[in-house]
Amino acid sequence: MFHKILIANRGEIALRIIRACKEMGVRTIIAHSTIDAESKPVRLADESICIGPAPSRDSYLNMQSIISAAVISGAQAIHPGVGFLSENDTFASMVEEHDLIFIGPSPTHIKVMGDKVTAKQTLEKFGVPVVPGSAGAVRDDQAALQYARSIGFPILIKASSGGGGKGMQIVYSEKDIPHALRIARSEAKSNFGDDTVFMEKYLTKPRHIEVQVLADNYGNVVHLGERDCSIQRRHQKIWEEAPGFSLTEKERYKLGKVVTRAVQKLGYRGVGTFEFLYEEGQFYFIEMNTRIQVEHPITEMITGIDLIREQIRVAAGEKLRFKQSDIRFSGHAIECRINAEDPETFMPSPGLVEKYHPPGGMHVRVDSHLYAGYKVPPTYDSLVGKIIVYGETRAECLARLQRALEEFVITGIKTNIPLHKRLAHNSNIAEGAFDIHWLERYLAKPE
Ligand code: ADP
Secondary structure (H helix, E strand, O other), X not given: OOOEEEEOOOHHHHHHHHHHHHHHOOEEEEEEEXXXXXXXXXXXXXXXXXXXXXXXXXXXXXXXXXXXXXXXXXXXXXXXXXXXXXXXXXXXXXXXXXXXXXXXXXXXXXXXHHOHHHHHHHHHHOOOOEOOEOXXXXXXXXXXXXXXXXXXXXXXXXXXXXXXXXXXXXXXXXXXXXXXXXXXXXXXHHHHOOOOEEEEEOOOOOEEEXXXXXXXXXXXEEEEEEXXXXXXXXXXXXXXXXXXXXXXXXXXXXXXXXXXXXXXXXXXOEEEEEEEEEEOOEEEEEXXXXXXXXXXXXXXXXXXXXXXXXXXXXXXXXXXXXXXXXOOOOOEEEEEEEEXXXXXXXXXXXXXXXXXXXXXXXXXXXXXXXXXXXXXXOOOOOEEEEEEEEEOOHHHHHHHHHHHHHHOEEOOOOOOHHHHHHHHOOHHHHHXXXXXXXXXXXXXXXX
């Protein structure tokens, strides 16, 4: 096992990694920006090192500074967390070139899966069903038109290097293709530095179902079940559940098999998530995330497995300690992402946290770096925490979530807790009657 890990991230995920490391007896050093000097993860890590000013490109995305910090501090491995450099194959290669271990998959796997066109092509070969779409990148209007005719409208134009729900354009008719293609390309270029786009059938009422996998360096692979992440705004998840309660046992079994087989064929190591859209009994792969995900705690709740600990273990070269048949699923878990934003307008709401009273009680977990007196910087993502609750049944879980959200007090900044309270009491949510477009419809016309 490692004796020291450098954490190249911030906020709640940095805190989550520090907690796992402490329990494993691994020392932590956190690489942070100037504006995060007073943050909770910086206070709780064993050591900290400032790697640059507030803007991400100068600190959390500054590869040279992070690697120098790891080398100087004697860390053996780097945990990239989520976002920032966690899916950057150039960074993963640089880490390896400096005789450090990147806590994640190989740079090759990051690269292959980071490009959605290649990812779909690769996984289709391994028997994973994908969303019908263009065979590869769409180069010009004429090619786009031909693909659109063969796929059928509506069509979604997506950025091959896309992420965070950015760079997508829905097209309903042939005449709108040239304009949509131009916008998608320019958004892709400005957000991801790559204007490659492709086309997919736009599914009108799917659920988002994703499967968590874990693999070691010796070809052992398990899946840890699925999550339903259909409650999204602007293609970004805000509420997630485990298991994917709309699946039948047969579908669940089949999906798990397809995914573990693909991971074995890929020779993938570490944690990963296969994302699918699920409509009318069919699964369609959309992308793979080659890192830990924000919503990992709900899987931890229903399996009792600490995913960050297992991720660090396999990165250190240890063998998986369990087989598929050892994994037991029990109960239901829901996670609500707490964002520092206006619950009506969704404008970011950084600033000073005046009061902070997280909920507690049985089966309630809050992963957050907030504390009273902390100043949420305006510089980064608006995610300031997650509330995760568990119940033996989904109904029990929802009742507990309603109770826990009532207890949650955060003042000084605005958060989306009022929205989560409404969702926790909504009858469609209670009945499980929703798809990925449900929240947008609800926000346009609540109740
Ligand atoms: P990103 O990498 O930006 O998160 P994804 O490919 O994972 O992009 O898609 C994010 C979300 O966008 C999905 O969860 C889903 O809500 C929506 N989406 C993606 N592909 C399609 C599609 N073909 N039809 C309908 N919605 C889609």
